[in-house]
Amino acid sequence: xxxxxxxxxxxxxxxxxxxxxxxxxxxxxxxxxxxxxxxxxxxxxxxxxxxxxxxxxxxxxxxxxxxxxxxxxxxxxxxxxxxxxxxxxxxxxxxxxxxxxxxxxxxxxxxxxxx
Amino acid sequence: xxxxxxxxxxxxxxxxxxxxxxxxxxxxxxxxxxxxxxxxxxxxxxxxxxxxxxxxxxxxxxxxxxxxxxxxxxxxxxxxxxxxxxxxxxxxxxxxxxxxxxxxxxxxxxxxxx
Numbered sequence: 001x002x003x004x005x006x007x008x009x010x011x012x013x014x015x016x017x018x019x020x021x022x023x024x025x026x027x028x029x030x031x032x033x034x035x036x037x038x039x040x041x042x043x044x045x046x047x048x049x050x051x052x053x054x055x056x057x058x059x060x061x062x063x064x065x066x067x068x069x070x071x072x073x074x075x076x077x078x079x080x081x082x083x084x085x086x087x088x089x090x091x092x093x094x095x096x097x098x099x100x101x102x103x104x105x106x107x108x109x110x111x112x113x114x115x
Numbered sequence: 116x117x118x119x120x121x122x123x124x125x126x127x128x129x130x131x132x133x134x135x136x137x138x139x140x141x142x143x144x145x146x147x148x149x150x151x152x153x154x155x156x157x158x159x160x161x162x163x164x165x166x167x168x169x170x171x172x173x174x175x176x177x178x179x180x181x182x183x184x185x186x187x188x189x190x191x192x193x194x195x196x197x198x199x200x201x202x203x204x205x206x207x208x209x210x211x212x213x214x215x216x217x218x219x220x221x222x223x224x225x226x227x228x229x
Contacts, residue, residue, distance in 0.1 A: 034217055034218075043119075043220040043221050044208075045220070046217030048217075049217050090158065096171075098212065100146060100165065100212045101163065102160040102163050103160070104160070105158040106157075
């Protein structure tokens with residue numbers, strides 16, 4: 001069965017420091033991987049995706065993620081965190097063939113960036 | 116509007132009543148998804164539409180839940196005889212799969228069953 005794990009419920013970083021939010025996955029075949037962010041009382045916003053190609057993908061708001069096939073990981077990173085980055089982050093994998101089918105989400109990681 | 120819209124934004128109902136939740140996807144998006152989000156369960160998939168057909172209904176928790184999509188556009192999620200455990204935020208998302216992009220989520224409907 002396909003699954004996604006986010007091992008940290010919360011990540012705390014100081015503003016200006018680099019941040020990493022971890023994600024590991026278990027899928028059969030080639031994964032379609034996504035990161036979403038959710039601000040309080042808002043819907044999910046798409047940050048970035050990995051489909052194929054370069055293992056380092058860049059997304060919105062200065063975020064990037066590194067796909068590592070051997071470690072089955074897709075960690076979200078940002079070189080310099082902002083207080084405004086504080087939110088709930090979800091990693092997800094597409095369950096169907098190609099880019100169709102439901103998203104399977106991790107449990108979510110709360111990112112807290114302190115001034 | 117350019118985004119996915121959902122209505123109502125909030126719904127409070129009494130146990131045993133039926134509710135209808137509406138989703139207006141982005142124009143041209145052929146795929147439409149319903150999820151629900153609750154504190155204890157995280158983000159749960161409910162149903163997936165491609166056009167007007169639903170190839171994956173595996174997430175619907177019981178036969179009290181149903182959904183339809185008409186004209187390849189608007190979708191309605193209906194919950195009959197609501198129970199307190201149905202209280203959650205119901206999220207709708209749409210996408211155009213051929214673009215290999217992400218799904219666009221609506222703001223959600225917060226359902227509270229008293």
